[in-house]
Amino acid sequence: MAYRRDNMRGESDVFRKIRNVFTSLNDKLEKDVQKHLQAVYGTLALGLMAATVGALLHLFVDFLRDNFFTLFGSILLMIALLKTPHTHHNERKRLGYFIAFCALSGVSSGPIIEKALMIDPSTILTAFLATAVVFSCFTMAALHAPSTKFLHLGGIITSGLLFIMITAVFSHSAFMHTTCLWLAFVINCALVLYDTQLICEKRRR
The missing domain is CATH 1.10.287 (Helix Hairpins)
Structure with a gap:
């Protein structure tokens, strides 16, 4: 009984330390930095979802297999993203370029994912x-x-x-x-x- 109680106390200490890792950031980071990081990681999540959709399209759409235009398109989108000025007016345009670039990058990674599915x-x-x-x-x-x-x-x-x-x-x-x-x-x-x-x-x- 005592061992079980000590074990539960140890587990609660671990969870409390993990929670403190996140909650202590409120004191370390300024509010505007926190909001900026939320926007950055939100954009990253959108890019990951777009890349996932692109990889799935490669697996299920024959037209996109071994297509040179996906690589060429991703290069053009990357150049367009770099050349577009970072202003409030261009935010939606830059986000569109980024999501499209991630989607085409996902299509390009399709062959590797396909081979991994065949092996394990x-x-x-x-x-x-x-x-x-x-x-x-x-x-x-x-x-x-x-x-x-x-x-x-x-x-x-x-x-x-x-x-x-x-x-x-x-x-x-x-x-x-x-x-x-x-x-x-x-x-x-x-x-x-x-x-x-x-x-x-x-x-x-």
């Missing part, structure tokens, strides 16, 4: 959950850290990406391929830290 369908759910956990953990780490702690990672991230690009072009060994995969994973984790703090600092300034 559970891989997709595992990858989704693992990505969500990693993204959430590194985002919370960036939000709770001192406001400019990870901004110095920009140069390291750029150097790492350049190394991966050069290695992918000139090296074809299995060892370097595996090394680049793990390095890309580390760089993506660092990007979450860097971009999260950059978003907050841009809003403050």
Whole structure:
């Protein structure tokens, strides 16, 4: 009975600590920064949904299979998004470009998803959950850290990406391929830290 009571107390402490991780952000982040982050992650959620729809279209619509225009269209949309000035008047236009770009990117990722379904369908759910956990953990780490702690990672991230690009072009060994995969994973984790703090600092300034 005492063991069960101690176990329940331990579980309640864990849930309380997890809750404090989120509630303490109200004291650390300014109100306008919180609203800006909500808008950013809301836009990210829309992009993920659009990419999911695009991937499903690839699986069920034969016309979109191996179509060059999807890649060409995504490049044009990315250029249009970068060239459109970031003003209040252009917000809806930029959001439309972003959602369309995500949808076409989802179509382009369709072949990889299709191959994963053929090998082991559970891989997709595992990858989704693992990505969500990693993204959430590194985002919370960036939000709770001192406001400019990870901004110095920009140069390291750029150097790492350049190394991966050069290695992918000139090296074809299995060892370097595996090394680049793990390095890309580390760089993506660092990007979450860097971009999260950059978003907050841009809003403050």
